Structures are given as structure tokens and as C-alpha cells.
Amino acid sequence: MAFEPPRRLVRALGETAPDGDDWLAKLPEVAERAVARRELAVERVQVPGGRSSLVVLVRTAEGASAVLKLAPRRARPESERAALAHWSGRGAVQLRDVEGGGGAAEAADGAAGVDEGVLLLERLHPDVSVRSLPEAKALLEAAGTLRRLWVEPPASHPFETVAERTGRQAEAMRAGAAADAEIAPLVDAALAVRAELLAEPPERRLLHGTFRQSKVLAGDRMPWLAVGPDPVVGESAFDLARLVRDRVEDLIAQPSGASTTRRRIKRLAESLEVDQERLRGWTLFRAVESGVRARRVGREQDAELLLEFAGWL
Secondary structure (H helix, E strand, O other): OOOOOOHHHHHHHHHHOOOOOOHHHHHHHHHHHHHHHHOOEEEEEOOOOOOOOEEEEEEOOOOOEEEEEEOOHHHOHHHHHHHHHHHOOOOEOOEOOOHHHOOHHHHHHHHHHOOOOEEEEEOOEEEEEHHHOOHHHHHHHHHHHHHHHOEOOOOOOOOEEHHHHHHHHHHHHHHHHHHOHHHHHHHHHHHHHHHHHHHOOOOOEEEOOOOOHHHEEEOOOOOEEEOOOOOEEEOHHHHHHHHHOOOHHHHHHOOOHHHHHHHHHHHHHHHOOOOHHHHHHHHHHHHHHHHHHHHHOOOHHHHHHHHHHHHOO
16 A cells, blocks of 8 residues: 555645655655554555644454554654553553553653554544534533543653743744744743743643644543643643633634633633643743744744734733
């Protein structure tokens, strides 16, 4: 079978690929090798798929349905492997190529024995996400899934911290503000709130890192399970902040979008026992960071939506 990457993946990786990166060019060969090594039967490539990986629906030699996921190193697939092993199916998709799911350290040690960036996963229902539900129900189900993921990280873990990740992002935001005076006030506000939030973090949890409604798929062993983590260790409000702006295009289109956003922050904070002001602060930072990044790669419409949303906060 020809492993043709979906246009969405090609476009997204093209925005972020460093000079000389040849992952997409090598992808068909890597996919063929991964399928042969695991004796898998390929059904189809999932389209439109994700923005950072190729997802292939497969069956194992025993006939069981599964998903083969291939991602470049910059998408941190081995960190994803370690987080999924630590969660061991609690609230998240299960690994099928780590025996027993013995935790992050075991997964990291075992990663050297498999193709880098290749994960074999439990098959969920890829075309049915929480986002297909009415908004209020979608938020409720997504929040319930997220709560199950917030566990203590392993004592010795391979994960990036919120401080580390947002530190890298802050540098890019400063560069963006220096080149565009229009966004400088929002960037300054976002960086200031980040400094305040990092001064006294209330907890350290293993977080999904990139959680949103489309990352929660229907399953068989549980109604809803999270996929595609970019795990990070830090406070719960950081994870929840991305969920606040879900369906941002609908929020922007509403005359009452700003007040709806404030009510959403209050409702999510109360339902998950997260400090409301900390959630508002991380929502501001993450929206501005995403808006600046979208503008940097030429996604101007996305940038405008995100920066307008951030202005409400």
C-alpha cells in the first residue's frame, strides 16, 4: 500500500519543519517497515488525520483492530508513549506495543527497541469525537475525561514541565511582538501573567498538554478516551485552559461571546476544582501564544480569532 500523507499533515508540518528536515520524504519507507515488523494488515490511512502524525487503521496478525501512529521526533512521540504507558488506559487510549503498561520509565527504556516515532494503539472510533456533541454536553464529557488524566507523574519522569515549555514559547512571543507592535500589549500581558502563575504553582500533575474536544474519541471499553497527548508536568489549570477556547470561531461569532467565555471559565473551574483566576491567566497566555504562532506561519484568520478571544480575558 502507498502511504500517502494527508494534505493537512503535509501543510501543518511544512509550517514547522526545520531546514533540511526529511521526515515526510522518508515516511512511506518508515510506514512500510513498521507494518511489516508488526505483521499488520493495513485498512486505510485516516483522513484528514492530525497535524503532527500519520494515523493508519490496521489489524494485527490475530485480527484485532488497532491504530498505527507515526510522528516525527519534534512531535515528541516517545514522550507520548511514556505518558500513555503511565496512564495505562485510564482516561486515554491504550498502547498495544508496551507489555503491561509499566509506567513512564519502562516505556522510555523500551522505546529504543522499537521504531522511533512509531506507536501501536488501541483502535477507537476516529470519526466520533466529543466535538460532535452539543456544546454543553461536549464540555461536560471532555472535562470528565481530563480529570482522569491528572495523576501524579512518576518520580523520575522524562516529561517537559510547564515552566520549560512556556519558557520556549515566551521567547517566540517576544520575537513576534518585536516585529509587530499591534500585538505587543497582549504579549506583554500574557508574559506578565505567566510570571505570576509560575511563581507559586499549586500542584504538579501529569497533563495531556494539548487537550481539546477533538482529542477525545468514542471508545468501546469506555465511552470517551483521550488521544494525542503532548504531555507536560505542571498545574491542572494549564491543561484546562486550552479547553476554554474550544469552538473559538463560534464564540467570536456570538454577540455575547465575551460573557459566554467568562461563564465557561467559571463553570469549568468550579466543576474541576481549579482556581478561576489561574485558569483565566493560563487561558490568556495560551491564546496569545497560539495567536502569535499562527501569525508567524501565515495563518492570519486563525491569528485574528485567537487574539480577539485573548482580548476578552
